[in-house]
Amino acid sequence: MGHMRIGMLTGGGDCPGLNAVIRAVVRTANGRYGDSIVGFQDGWRGLLEDRRIYMQNDDRTDRLLTKGGTVLGTARTHPDKLKAGIEQIKQTLDDNGIDVLIPIGGEGTLTAAHWLSEEGVAVVGVPKTIDNDIDCTDVTFGHDTALSIATDAIDRLHTTAESHQRVMLVEVMGRHAGWIALHAGLASGAHLTLVPEEPFDVDAVCKMMKKRFQRGDSHFICVVAEGAHPDPESMTLREGGIDEYGHERFTGVAQQLAVEIERRIGKEVRTTVLGHVQRGGKPTPYDRILATRFGLHAAEAAHAGHFGNMVALRGTKIELVPLADAVKQLKKVPTDRYQEASAFFG
Numbered sequence: 463m464g465h466m467r468i469g470m471l472t473g474g475g476d477c478p479g480l481n482a483v484i485r486a487v488v489r490t491a492n493g494r495y496g497d498s499i500v501g502f503q504d505g506w507r508g509l510l511e512d513r514r515i516y517m518q519n520d521d522r523t524d525r526l527l528t529k530g531g532t533v534l535g536t537a538r539t540h541p542d543k544l545k546a547g548i549e550q551i552k553q554t555l556d557d558n559g560i561d562v563l564i565p566i567g568g569e570g571t572l573t574a575a576h577w578l579s580e581e582g583v584a585v586v587g588v589p590k591t592i593d594n595d596i597d598c599t600d601v602t603f604g605h606d607t608a609l610s611i612a613t614d615a616i617d618r619l620h621t622t623a624e625s626h627q628r629v630m631l632v633e634v635m636g637r638h639a640g641w642i643a644l645h646a647g648l649a650s651g652a653h654l655t656l657v658p659e660e661p662f663d664v665d666a667v668c669k670m671m672k673k674r675f676q677r678g679d680s681h682f683i684c685v686v687a688e689g690a691h692p693d694p695e696s697m698t699l700r701e702g703g704i705d706e707y708g709h710e711r712f713t714g715v716a717q718q719l720a721v722e723i724e725r726r727i728g729k730e731v732r733t734t735v736l737g738h739v740q741r742g743g744k745p746t747p748y749d750r751i752l753a754t755r756f757g758l759h760a761a762e763a764a765h766a767g768h769f770g771n772m773v774a775l776r777g778t779k780i781e782l783v784p785l786a787d788a789v790k791q792l793k794k795v796p797t798d799r800y801q802e803a804s805a806f807f808g
């Protein structure tokens with residue numbers, strides 16, 4: 463194809479590496495092919511309200527490689543609002559003469575990209591999320607950065623927990639999938655990891671903790687994914703209802719579990735909720751490289767007319783997978799991976 467006009471947006475929660483993708487798309491599409499790049503602002507909202515900036519392969523764009531967040535801005539949009547706005551989105555794309563749209567986002571953004579693709583819009587998706595829960599790709603950028611931050615925090619909690627002979631609960635992100643918890647737990651030698659995929663029994667948790675202290679060990683570190691749930695017979699978790707984007711509102715599982723543990727085993731328990739610190743700041747080298755390769759391949763796919771796909775890491779290669787396949791289900795922690803980790807529990 464000759465010169466194209468490429469639209470781009472970042473949607474959903476931000477994630478370290480988004481700017482590295484943006485830079486790679488601009489360098490490839492504008493720098494290599496002379497394409498025009500239109501960046502829509504604040505996720506799908508930019509397309510609903512026709513708010514955009516123009517980007518080119520200059521020094522300012524080049525320096526985005528290491529910068530956290532997203533210069534395009536991002537936002538969460540309720541799926542119903544998006545569905546209702548599809549015609550408006552198509553209109554904005556037409557008005558701006560966009561030949562291909564590159565949405566960079568998680569499950570929600572890629573699902574919207576899939577709807578658009580079914581309506582005949584040319585799209586090439588780029589998966590992002592610190593949660594690592596997008597299917598059909600081995601990993602998403604942002605996960606490694608979040609994992610490094612969580613691991614560093616847990617390493618530090620080990621020494622203070624040891625000094626005070628305490629139980630420490632560390633709540634990490636992971637709404638439906640426990641990848642951050644699983645990996646951070648393994649990397650930092652946590653004594654237990656609780657993930658959304660495996661409901662936990664509070665009695666069993668307490669028993670494991672007691673046993674460790676009885677053995678004479680000094681402390682107990684437990685990593686808890688924010689979306690982890692107790693077996694309802696062992697403990698009742700406060701309900702938080704649904705937020706304006708249709709997501710379950712969390713009520714702090716680690717803090718509630720801490721109260722139960724203190725009550726049941728009489729040990730001092732402290733809770734650390736890592737929260738959005740896991741998503742902030744510059745990406746790790748691994749995430750910079752993955753994001754750069756995703757951006758490069760997305761721009762190339764846009765040029766080659768390979769629409770309706772998402773770039774994905776398969777082994778060491780970047781491949782294209784149909785968006786339809788990628789958004790069918792979330793990539794959860796499989797039971798055998800959790801069992802592997804459990805060899806180090808207690």
Ligand code: F6P
Pocket residue numbers: 475476538568591592593635636637688741
């Ligand atoms: O999807 C990424 C994520 O960071 C989740 O791990 C977390 O549950 C959610 O976003 C938090 O969303 P918000 O930034 O809207 O509080």
